[in-house]
Amino acid sequence: MKIKHYLLFMTLVSLLGAFALLYVSWRQMRKASLADEDFSVLVESSGKASPLWRQAMKVSRESRDVVMAMDFFADEQSVLFQFVENMLQELGNSIKLLRKTESAPDEIVREVEKAFEDFNRTSVKLGSLAVAENSELFPQPDIGRSSASFVQAVEKLDSWVEQFIIEEKEKMEAAKARIVETRKDSFSLIGIASVAYLLVMLALGYLIHKSFLIPVSRMAKAADEALSERKSFTESSFKEVPAGSSxxxxxxxxxxxxxxxxxxxxxxxxxxxxxxxxxxxxxxxxxxxxxxxxxxxxxxxxxxxxxxxxxxxxxxxx
Structure with a gap:
């Protein structure tokens, strides 16, 4: 093998090793960056930051306010039912938005809608009797039953929201664990690639030492000894020459x-x-x-x- 072949081989190995190390480092850093981006998206779209949670909490809050208002109206009948009626309309719109929200629990939302329809009809009847003459002659609607059914449905919605928060928290913990594991794997692979590249460079250094430095240094040593001791290159006094050889x-x-x-x-x-x-x-x-x-x-x-x-x-x- 000629010197140019040695040099070409060493150069190619060095360049390939360097590019391989850069590729492994870039790939692992890219993988870690994607994991961080996924975690950021999960944080933005989960838990208290999600539209579903906000809409569900809004329905729960408005429902409790309307039930309290109707309980007060049932005990103290007055002509202020229009105020409660506006609250009922806003609550109905909120429940419709909850239905349209992505990932909403269909079964629970359907139960809330049915309970709200019954509660709304009972509230309207009660409001109509409040402004009617001789209201005692008409049968009184059972607002307590409808309120209890509606509150029970809203409590199921609250329970689902709490479970939803717990699940989202678990997802975040799992995502965090994946990020940590990804970073550990990235650091490990980069470290292994760096050590492998270092070993390759050491092997190339040894090859250079063996292929170039040893032969040249042997000739230089022979020449120096011959010049310093005024000996012939063919004398048998050199240590490399075994005794009795030709x-x-x-x-x-x-x-x-x-x-x-x-x-x-x-x-x-x-x-x-x-x-x-x-x-x-x-x-x-x-x-x-x-x-x-x-x-x-x-x-x-x-x-x-x-x-x-x-x-x-x-x-x-x-």
Whole structure:
């Protein structure tokens, strides 16, 4: 594998890890944000903030006011029934709005409507007798019975409202628990993704150290030791070279090729070849110079002998 392949692989892994971490973080934060929005909507539409609760409480309040007014009117008959009649009309409109309100309890609202119709008819009869002459001659309507039935229906509505508040509170508690759980899951996933990305980066760092730094540092160490101790690259005194190994294997052990990209392997091989050939050339040149020096010394010795023989011959001739 070449250096560019190593670099391309490391870059792609780093970018993919970074984008994966960002995606996981964005997804979990988005999930938590949606949960918060759902909880806000639930808070706005539940409990005392809901239109259903407000309308039901309005019907209950107006019903009790009308019943109290009719009880007073039944005990103290007067010509002020028109005031009570207006209250009855407003209450009827409120019950109609309650019927149209979303999620209203149909059975309870129907019972309230029937009880109100009976209470309204009885109240109108009682009001008509109040303004009539000789009212004692006419049968008196049973306002107490109709009032009791109407109050009983309104109490059922109040009970339903209380249960409605309890259920909405439970929904809010459940939503709150889901938000807390969602945030815990988000933090956990983001933490796991961060740790995974850190492990990937550590693995890439180890790969860089093993593929680039170790081969280069080994060559640099061999060169520094050779220069500082004035040793040959092929000497067996290096610690990496086992005793008894051949000269070629001792040189190769300084520039190992089993780790690193192809370029570093090629560089190690070429550097070994260059150093090996250079030392062989130096040895060969040194041997040639030694042979020449020996021949020159032999020639000089022969010349001295010839000169001595020549001088001896000249003396004998003289």
């Amino acid at each position: 000269r070629r294997s001792r040189v190769k052990s300084l520039f190992r090729k089993e780790t690193g990209p192809k370029e570093i392997e090629t560089l190690s091989s070429r550097l070994w070849q260059l150093v090996h050939k250079l030392e062989e050339a130096v040895d060969e040149r040194t041997k040639q110079l030694a042979d020449r020096t020996e021949r020159l010394q032999d020639e000089m010795e022969n010349r001295r002998k010839l000169e001595a023989d020549l001088q001896h011959a000249q003396k004998m001739e003289a």
